[in-house]
Amino acid sequence: MQNPAAKYRAFPPVQLSDRTWPNNTITKPPIWMSTDLRDGNQALIEPMSIEKKLRFFDLLIKTGLKEIEVGFPSASQTDFDFVRRLIEEDRIPVDVTIIVLTQSREELIRRTVQAAAGAKKAIVHLYNSVAPVFRKVVFGMSREEITQIATTGTVLVKELIARHPETDWGFEYTPESFSTTELDFSKHICDAVTAIWQPTPQKKMIINLPSTVECSTPNVYADQIEWMSRKLERRDSLIISVHPHNDRGTAVASAELAVMAGADRVEGCLFGNGERTGNVDLVTLALNLYTQGVHPGLDFSDIDSVRKIVEECNQLPVHPRHPYVGDLVFTAFSGSHQDAIKKGFAQQQPNALWEIPYLPIDPQDLGRSYDAVIRVNSQSGKGGMAYLLEQDYGLVLPRRLQIEFSRAVQAVADETGLEITSEGIHQIFEKEYFAQTSPYAYVSHKMIEDSSADESVQIDIGLMHRQAPLALQGGGNGPIDAFVDALGLDVKLMDYHEHAIGHGANARAACYVELRLDNGPTLFGAGIDSNIVTASFKAVLSAVNRQLKAREAAKATALDTDATA
Ligand SMILES: CC(=O)SCCNC(=O)CCNC(=O)[C@H](O)C(C)(C)COP(=O)(O)OP(=O)(O)OC[C@H]1O[C@@H](n2cnc3c(N)ncnc32)[C@H](O)[C@@H]1OP(=O)(O)O
Ligand SMILES: CC(C)C(=O)C(=O)O
Ligand SMILES: [Mg+2]
Structure with missing residues (x-):
C-alpha cells in the first residue's frame, strides 16, 4: 500500500528571518468578533430559527461583544428577515456593530446592503477565495481575474452604501483561504481592494486574513500575519483581523500567535462551533487572557448559563473536557x-x-x-x-x-x-466509625470532678453490651482517662482530636481517637454528639468496637487458612 504521507506536501515556511512576534506578549485583548450567527450557523445540522438567533444575539450582547456577524442575508429568507428584525425592532445597542457577509457577486451584494440598511452601524463583509487550489479548481481563473472579482465587488459595495447615509457603514474584505495562498498575491489583492475603498486612520477598514482551512503549524500562520502586517499598504488605516479554523486542533494557538504577530481583531465562535472542526473558540481565547493577568473585556462570569443557551441554540453539546466550561475541567479524581x-x-x-x-x-x-x-x-x-x-x-x-x-x-x-x-x-x-455500637454502645455517664484528688475525675457509665445493660465505674485524671479505666480493657490512647460542627444551639462536637487494644495495632474511632464529652466517649467505644471486630476478622481468616492447609 502507498504511504499516505506521500499524498501531501510540506507547508512552505515564510521567509521572515527577522520575525518579531516570538518576543511579544499579549497585553490587551484584541477586538472580538463573533461569527456564531454566520460561520457557526452555516455549519449546523439545522440552522437556527429566527427565535434562536435572537436568543443567541442577546447572549452575545450580554457577554460584551461589540462586533457581531449576524448572518449571510443573501443566503436565505431567514437570514435576511433576522437582520431586518434586529434593525426594525431596534434591538442593536448603539455601541454594537453588525456585520453581514456576502460573496463578491452583484445580486448577492445588493441584497446584503438592502438587509443591513438602516442599522446604526453595519459592516459589509465581502469575500472571495484566492488560494491556488480555488483559482484552479473552483473558479478556473488567473490571479488578475480573481483580483477583479474582489475589486468589482468593492466598487459596488461603495456605490450601494452611499445610498444609505443613515447608516454608519464599515467595510471588511476577506481573501478567503489566505493561509494557503502565496503571500505576495494576498498582499496584491488586499492592496487593490484598499486602493478602491480608501480607508483612513480615522475610518479604518478591516482586512481579515483567515486560515479557512488550518493547514500549518501556528508559527507559520503567525509569520504570515507578521509579513502582511509589515507589507500591506495603508497599514495605519487598516484593522488586521484573523479568522482561524481548527482543522489541526490548533486554532487557539494560531489566534494567540497571530495577535502577537500584529493582528488587532479575532473572529470566532463561542465554544468553537463552526465549519468542520470549528472556528476558533472565543471563550477559550478570552479566558486564556486571565491567566496572563489581562482582562478579556468579555463577561463569562456565569459560564454555565452561557453554555446552556449556546447548546440549546446550536443543538450541539459542549465536550466535558472543553477548556474552562466542560463538566469535568474543575474536577480532580486522582x-x-x-x-x-x-x-x-x-x-x-x-x-x-x-x-x-x-x-x-x-x-x-x-x-x-x-x-x-x-x-x-x-x-x-x-x-x-x-x-x-x-x-x-x-x-x-x-x-x-x-x-x-x-x-x-x-x-x-x-x-x-x-x-x-x-x-x-x-x-x-x-x-x-459513628455507627460502631457493637458490642459496646454508649447509654449514659455521670461524672464527679474533684481537682484536689489524685484521680480528679470519678465516673459512672451506663453501656449496652451485646444488647444487655452494663454499669461500670472508673477514675482518672480526665474524663477520657476515667472512661477508659471504667471499661477495664487494656486500652492505650494514642491520639485525640475534636472540633465543633456548626454554631450556636445546633452546634455539635466531633471527636476522633486513635487507640491500641492489648498492645495490638492502632485503629481510629469517631463520635459525634451535642456534648463534647459524650462525643469523646462515643469515639473511644467506636475505636474499641472496631478493634474487637478487626480481631475477630483476623481470627476467622486464620481459621480459614488452617482449614484449607
Ligand atoms: C469560508 C466560508 O465560510 S465562506 C461562506 C460560506 N457560506 C455559505 O456558503 C452559506 C451561504 N451560502 C449560500 O446559501 C449559497 O452559497 C448562496 C445562496 C449565497 C449562493 O448560492 P448559489 O448561487 O447557488 O451559488 P454557490 O454558493 O453554489 O456558488 C457557486 C458560484 O459562485 C462562485 N463563488 C463562490 N464564492 C464566491 C465569492 N466569494 N465571490 C464570487 N463568486 C463566488 C463560484 O465560483 C460559483 O460560480 P459558478 O456557478 O460560475 O461556477
Ligand atoms: C468567509 C471567511 C471569513 C471565512 O469564513 C473563512 O475563510 O473561513
Ligand atoms: Mg470561516
Whole structure:
C-alpha cells in the first residue's frame, strides 16, 4: 500500500528571518468578533430559527461583544428577515456593530446592503477565495481575474452604501483561504481592494486574513500575519483581523500567535462551533487572557448559563473536557491532584495571586463552584474524600485517620468500579466509625470532678453490651482517662482530636481517637454528639468496637487458612 504521507506536501515556511512576534506578549485583548450567527450557523445540522438567533444575539450582547456577524442575508429568507428584525425592532445597542457577509457577486451584494440598511452601524463583509487550489479548481481563473472579482465587488459595495447615509457603514474584505495562498498575491489583492475603498486612520477598514482551512503549524500562520502586517499598504488605516479554523486542533494557538504577530481583531465562535472542526473558540481565547493577568473585556462570569443557551441554540453539546466550561475541567479524581488542590485551597488567601496547583483559574471567576472540584473514584486518595467530608459535612479528619479511612473508601470504589459521591463517602464514614455500637454502645455517664484528688475525675457509665445493660465505674485524671479505666480493657490512647460542627444551639462536637487494644495495632474511632464529652466517649467505644471486630476478622481468616492447609 502507498504511504499516505506521500499524498501531501510540506507547508512552505515564510521567509521572515527577522520575525518579531516570538518576543511579544499579549497585553490587551484584541477586538472580538463573533461569527456564531454566520460561520457557526452555516455549519449546523439545522440552522437556527429566527427565535434562536435572537436568543443567541442577546447572549452575545450580554457577554460584551461589540462586533457581531449576524448572518449571510443573501443566503436565505431567514437570514435576511433576522437582520431586518434586529434593525426594525431596534434591538442593536448603539455601541454594537453588525456585520453581514456576502460573496463578491452583484445580486448577492445588493441584497446584503438592502438587509443591513438602516442599522446604526453595519459592516459589509465581502469575500472571495484566492488560494491556488480555488483559482484552479473552483473558479478556473488567473490571479488578475480573481483580483477583479474582489475589486468589482468593492466598487459596488461603495456605490450601494452611499445610498444609505443613515447608516454608519464599515467595510471588511476577506481573501478567503489566505493561509494557503502565496503571500505576495494576498498582499496584491488586499492592496487593490484598499486602493478602491480608501480607508483612513480615522475610518479604518478591516482586512481579515483567515486560515479557512488550518493547514500549518501556528508559527507559520503567525509569520504570515507578521509579513502582511509589515507589507500591506495603508497599514495605519487598516484593522488586521484573523479568522482561524481548527482543522489541526490548533486554532487557539494560531489566534494567540497571530495577535502577537500584529493582528488587532479575532473572529470566532463561542465554544468553537463552526465549519468542520470549528472556528476558533472565543471563550477559550478570552479566558486564556486571565491567566496572563489581562482582562478579556468579555463577561463569562456565569459560564454555565452561557453554555446552556449556546447548546440549546446550536443543538450541539459542549465536550466535558472543553477548556474552562466542560463538566469535568474543575474536577480532580486522582489522589495526588486532590491532595495538591486541597492544600492549595487551605493556603489561598482572599484577593492574593492565584496559586492553586492543577487549577489554572479560579472556578468562582466563571461562576462555577468548588463543590465539583473534587470527586472520588478508585484513582482517588485521602485528600479528595477528606476535602468532601470537610466541605459538605464539616468533618475535619486528622491526617492519620484520613489515611485509614481512605482504605475503606478505596475498597468500595474498587468493588463497584464507580464514582463515589460526597454523600456516599459520608455514608461509608458513618458506617465505618459513628455507627460502631457493637458490642459496646454508649447509654449514659455521670461524672464527679474533684481537682484536689489524685484521680480528679470519678465516673459512672451506663453501656449496652451485646444488647444487655452494663454499669461500670472508673477514675482518672480526665474524663477520657476515667472512661477508659471504667471499661477495664487494656486500652492505650494514642491520639485525640475534636472540633465543633456548626454554631450556636445546633452546634455539635466531633471527636476522633486513635487507640491500641492489648498492645495490638492502632485503629481510629469517631463520635459525634451535642456534648463534647459524650462525643469523646462515643469515639473511644467506636475505636474499641472496631478493634474487637478487626480481631475477630483476623481470627476467622486464620481459621480459614488452617482449614484449607
Ligand atoms: C469560508 C466560508 O465560510 S465562506 C461562506 C460560506 N457560506 C455559505 O456558503 C452559506 C451561504 N451560502 C449560500 O446559501 C449559497 O452559497 C448562496 C445562496 C449565497 C449562493 O448560492 P448559489 O448561487 O447557488 O451559488 P454557490 O454558493 O453554489 O456558488 C457557486 C458560484 O459562485 C462562485 N463563488 C463562490 N464564492 C464566491 C465569492 N466569494 N465571490 C464570487 N463568486 C463566488 C463560484 O465560483 C460559483 O460560480 P459558478 O456557478 O460560475 O461556477
Ligand atoms: C468567509 C471567511 C471569513 C471565512 O469564513 C473563512 O475563510 O473561513
Ligand atoms: Mg470561516
